[in-house]
Amino acid sequence: MNKVMKKTVSNVCALKIPRKFFCSETVKVAGSTDFVPSNEHEKRPIISEVIPEYDIAIVGGGMVGMSLACFLASMPMTKQLSVAIIDSNPALGSGISIQREDPPDPRVSTVTPASISFLQDAGAWKYVEQNRHAYFKKMQVWDYTGFGYARYDAGDVNKDFLGCVAENKVLHSALLSCVKDSDFKTTFYPLRLTSMTLNTNSMSTVKESIPSKELPSAQGHTSKLQLSDGSSIYAKLVVGADGGKSRVRELAGFKTTGWNYSQNAIICTVEHTSANHCAWQRFLPSGPIALLPMGDNFSNIVWTMSPTESNDRKSITEEMFLKDVNSALDDGHGPHPMSSSLGTRDLFSWLKMDATLSANEFFEIPPKAIRMASKRMVFPLSLRHANSYASKRVVLIGDAAHTIHPLAGQGVNLGFGDAFSLSRVIAEGIALGSDIGEVNLLKKYETDRKPANVAMMALLDGFQKAYAVDFGPFNFLRAAAFNGANLISPLKRRIISYASGENKLPIFFGA
Amino acid sequence: MKLFNHLRTLNTHHRILRNRFHPLFNNTNFFSDASSPQQSTTPHVQQPSPPSSLNRNELAKFAAIAESWWDFDGPFKPLHVMNPTRLAFIRSALCRHFKKDPYSAKPLEGLKIADVGCGGGILSEPLARMGATVTGIDAVEKNINIARLHAESDPATSTIEFCCTTAEKLVEEGRRFDAVMALEVIEHVAEPAEFCKSLAALTIPDGATIISTINRSMRAYATAIVAAEYILRWLPMGTHEWSSFLTPEELVLILQRAGINVEEMAGFTYNPVTGRWSLSDDISVNFIAMGTKTNNTE
Numbered sequence: 001m002n003k004v005m006k007k008t009v010s011n012v013c014a015l016k017i018p019r020k021f022f023c024s025e026t027v028k029v030a031g032s033t034d035f036v037p038s039n040e041h042e043k044r045p046i047i048s049e050v051i052p053e054y055d056i057a058i059v060g061g062g063m064v065g066m067s068l069a070c071f072l073a074s075m076p077m078t079k080q081l082s083v084a085i086i087d088s089n090p091a092l093g094s095g096i097s098i099q100r101e102d103p104p105d106p107r108v109s110t111v112t113p114a115s116i117s118f119l120q121d122a123g124a125w126k127y128v129e130q131n132r133h134a135y136f137k138k139m140q141v142w143d144y145t146g147f148g149y150a151r152y153d154a155g156d157v158n159k160d161f162l163g164c165v166a167e168n169k170v171l172h173s174a175l176l177s178c179v180k181d182s183d184f185k186t187t188f189y190p191l192r193l194t195s196m197t198l199n200t201n202s203m204s205t206v207k208e209s210i211p212s213k214e215l216p217s218a219q220g221h222t223s224k225l226q227l228s229d230g231s232s233i234y235a236k237l238v239v240g241a242d243g244g245k246s247r248v249r250e251l252a253g254f255k256t257t258g259w260n261y262s263q264n265a266i267i268c269t270v271e272h273t274s275a276n277h278c279a280w281q282r283f284l285p286s287g288p289i290a291l292l293p294m295g296d297n298f299s300n301i302v303w304t305m306s307p308t309e310s311n312d313r314k315s316i317t318e319e320m321f322l323k324d325v326n327s328a329l330d331d332g333h334g335p336h337p338m339s340s341s342l343g344t345r346d347l348f349s350w351l352k353m354d355a356t357l358s359a360n361e362f363f364e365i366p367p368k369a370i371r372m373a374s375k376r377m378v379f380p381l382s383l384r385h386a387n388s389y390a391s392k393r394v395v396l397i398g399d400a401a402h403t404i405h406p407l408a409g410q411g412v413n414l415g416f417g418d419a420f421s422l423s424r425v426i427a428e429g430i431a432l433g434s435d436i437g438e439v440n441l442l443k444k445y446e447t448d449r450k451p452a453n454v455a456m457m458a459l460l461d462g463f464q465k466a467y468a469v470d471f472g473p474f475n476f477l478r479a480a481a482f483n484g485a486n487l488i489s490p491l492k493r494r495i496i497s498y499a500s501g502e503n504k505l506p507i508f509f510g511a
Numbered sequence: 512m513k514l515f516n517h518l519r520t521l522n523t524h525h526r527i528l529r530n531r532f533h534p535l536f537n538n539t540n541f542f543s544d545a546s547s548p549q550q551s552t553t554p555h556v557q558q559p560s561p562p563s564s565l566n567r568n569e570l571a572k573f574a575a576i577a578e579s580w581w582d583f584d585g586p587f588k589p590l591h592v593m594n595p596t597r598l599a600f601i602r603s604a605l606c607r608h609f610k611k612d613p614y615s616a617k618p619l620e621g622l623k624i625a626d627v628g629c630g631g632g633i634l635s636e637p638l639a640r641m642g643a644t645v646t647g648i649d650a651v652e653k654n655i656n657i658a659r660l661h662a663e664s665d666p667a668t669s670t671i672e673f674c675c676t677t678a679e680k681l682v683e684e685g686r687r688f689d690a691v692m693a694l695e696v697i698e699h700v701a702e703p704a705e706f707c708k709s710l711a712a713l714t715i716p717d718g719a720t721i722i723s724t725i726n727r728s729m730r731a732y733a734t735a736i737v738a739a740e741y742i743l744r745w746l747p748m749g750t751h752e753w754s755s756f757l758t759p760e761e762l763v764l765i766l767q768r769a770g771i772n773v774e775e776m777a778g779f780t781y782n783p784v785t786g787r788w789s790l791s792d793d794i795s796v797n798f799i800a801m802g803t804k805t806n807n808t809e
């Protein structure tokens with residue numbers, strides 16, 4: 001088919017172009033016979049309204065989309081870009097300011113030190129610190145068998161903290177404030193993306209008359225986006241930051257791989273009598289339960305279980321639910337680990353010289369939840385990954401590219417990592433005069449991020465599977481591994497730094 | 512010894528290719544320096560003015576594959592892959608020389624740049640996006656048409672002036688530029704020394720001239736010709752003729768004679784694992800040189 005087209009074209013050329021001329025004047029004539037003259041499209045009726053054109057259109061102004069805007073606003077190479085942010089979420093337009101006293105939101109994220117440093121450099125983190133948040137220095141992980149536990153301390157890796165938990169609305173409004181307070185040119189569209197035409201531009205009429213196979217890339221410099229009110233915009237680069245059900249991903253034809261687990265997570269916020277400063281996670285027969293500090297006297301609960309259990313636990317009274325939570329984090333399903341009871345410590349005692357401070361700390365019981373501070377939300381666990389993140393003029397970041405279950409609290413960190421990487425790739429492209437929608441450039445972002453995201457997903461998948469089944473006697477090994485990890489400090493340091501997002505291969509361990 | 516045999520086969524190959532390309536001469540248009548309207552096939556006669564830089568065999572090769580300039584996986588793939596690396600060199604060399612802000616998104620604003628042998632405009636476009644006022648010239652008319660059409664689609668590049676002409680013709684017209692680029696061109700021209708003189712004449716005093724090419728070394732032979740043309744099939748066979756390559760020393764010398772002092776030089780090294788190029792001090796295969804025009808010579 002293409003061959004046929006090519007032939008026809010060269011025949012046409014052969015007919016039209018005089019066979020002999022060798023100077024620059026005639027060249028121009030030949031040029032205009034070869035291609036449709038540029039004044040032809042001027043005769044065509046031009047759509048009356050002027051369609052605005054942007055360098056970048058960020059579809060989805062969630063945490064990840066807004067973080068991209070922040071990163072772009074903070075670099076000299078990218079801060080002159082014109083950016084459109086499309087999202088119908090009212091939080092974007094109104095600029096509702098959140099108050100410290102507001103009741104806590106059940107949706108929280110554990111932000112890793114690596115993400116914090118990105119956000120600090122971009123000038124967004126200071127806004128998070130103005131609202132409720134909780135740095136935590138300690139983490140305790142144990143399981144219901146009573147055989148082992150592991151405690152991690154930021155001091156082990158010469159850090160001030162292991163992570164920081166903040167409500168999604170706090171993170172989101174911090175990112176919004178950061179963008180609004182900068183002199184970055186952003187235009188908010190309180191609309192949804194409905195459809196998209198890739199590789200077109202306002203001059204496309206000229207190009208369409210040229211067989212596209214002949215000039216694979218000469219099809220224009222923008223994509224056209226149609227919005228929910230019927231209006232359109234053009235953009236050189238469309239960034240799909242529109243979450244797990246990404247419309248951009250669908251319209252651009254990116255395929256995904258994924259599966260659902262027959263497990264749900266219950267998410268809610270609880271209150272204690274005093275502040276919690278530690279992240280806790282206990283593995284129960286049906287899945288892990290995590291208690292994350294949120295600041296003030298609040299903690300967030302992420303509890304994984306079977307769909308039937310989750311439906312039951314969602315409908316029981318608050319009192320009964322609190323009782324279940326407190327029991328799950330204490331001695332429900334099995335005894336407290338007693339390090340001396342099995343002598344595991346002595347088993348590894350030859351290693352003790354190297355043991356870090358926290359290894360000598362004893363197992364603790366998490367603080368009791370005394371009151372529900374939010375409603376209970378239930379989400380099915382699923383894993384979804386786009387097979388490709390980039391094509392010409394389109395790129396996916398955050399949940400649009402990969403959805404992981406909330407178990408790890410890592411979802412948004414992967415997304416921040418994506419946004420950061422993409423912002424650097426765009427900056428490099430601008431420095432070197434590239435077209436920012438060029439697929440070769442965007443593939444650099446994909447190459448940078450895909451391995452990290454795939455590793456995290458594989459890990460979580462394995463992790464989830466390992467704990468979804470009760471291995472019986474094998475639980476002992478798991479427990480021994482915990483205790484081992486607790487004592488062998490160099491290894492533990494590695495685990496912490498993986499979990500805190502510093503290393504290339506992110507290993508999630510704990511909340 | 513084996514290499515010699517290779518070389519001999521290669522030469523035969525080139526002869527074959529030349530013959531194969533011959534019919535193309537009839538319907539391919541090149542810029543001509545000859546005053547007669549009809550180009551004769553008689554051996555090139557020396558003109559009083561600077562001799563022509565045109566090497567018709569070479570030009571026919573480019574005309575034959577002109578359509579694929581912007582196909583990233585096509586015959587010009589090496590140029591596309593190498594582009595960010597050579598642009599990094601050009602950006603930093605020009606920022607240093609013209610005292611431009613390296614943190615600016617358009618550091619080349621205010622500079623007039625000529626891209627000699629621009630082909631499809633692979634280099635001209637990024638230079639324009641960096642803010643330069645670019646004139647791209649090429650001796651092959653098809654290349655210029657492709658370059659123009661491609662650049663037109665983006666307002667950031669539609670201001671580039673593309674002309675089917677030669678460096679010596681621009682000199683005659685009295686055109687001058689702050690910086691003159693000839694990347695991967697010198698190995699395809701008829702008289703490299705004369706070509707450099709034209710480049711020098713196009714450069715304003717204290718302006719910059721940047722040239723990149725392939726070294727005439729055994730390693731370059733192995734990498735560029737055997738690997739790129741034969742094994743990887745990146746380049747159509749016959750794109751390069753080994754004997755026309757210059758060594759860095761030779762290039763520095765002919766530039767000096769043309770009144771250009773080479774101030775910076777870098778090599779490009781290809782990593783077959785990552786498929787990326789990087790700048791290095793290894794100039795044994797591909798290299799790029801930046802020189803400034805000394806005030807006294809014209």
Ligand SMILES: Cc1cc2nc3c(=O)[nH]c(=O)nc-3n(C[C@H](O)[C@H](O)[C@H](O)COP(=O)(O)OP(=O)(O)OC[C@H]3O[C@@H](n4cnc5c(N)ncnc54)[C@H](O)[C@@H]3O)c2cc1C
Pocket residue numbers: 059060061062063064065086087088089107108109110191192193194241242243244246247248267302379397398399400405406408409410411412413415
């Ligand atoms: C229910 C749930 C609970 C979670 N709990 C946790 C947790 O406890 N801890 C944790 O770390 N992670 C959690 N995650 C994951 C985390 O929320 C995500 O990883 C993170 O929010 C991803 O951010 P995002 O910006 O990529 O996508 P989102 O936050 O989903 O944002 C997408 C944005 O795009 C907009 N949008 C969608 N479609 C369109 C369209 N067609 N046009 C315009 N705009 C559009 C939406 O309005 C939204 O604002 C949870 C995820 C879900 C779904």
Ligand SMILES: C[S@@+](CC[C@H](N)C(=O)[O-])C[C@H]1O[C@@H](n2cnc3c(N)ncnc32)[C@H](O)[C@@H]1O
Pocket residue numbers: 564565566569570573590627628629630631632633634648649650651654676677678693694695696699700701
């Ligand atoms: C290998 S390509 C390099 C293209 C471009 N400079 C780049 O690096 O992307 C060489 C180009 O030089 C052109 N060329 C060869 N001899 C020329 C001459 N004497 N004058 C002008 N252009 C010439 C060819 O037509 C071809 O487009």
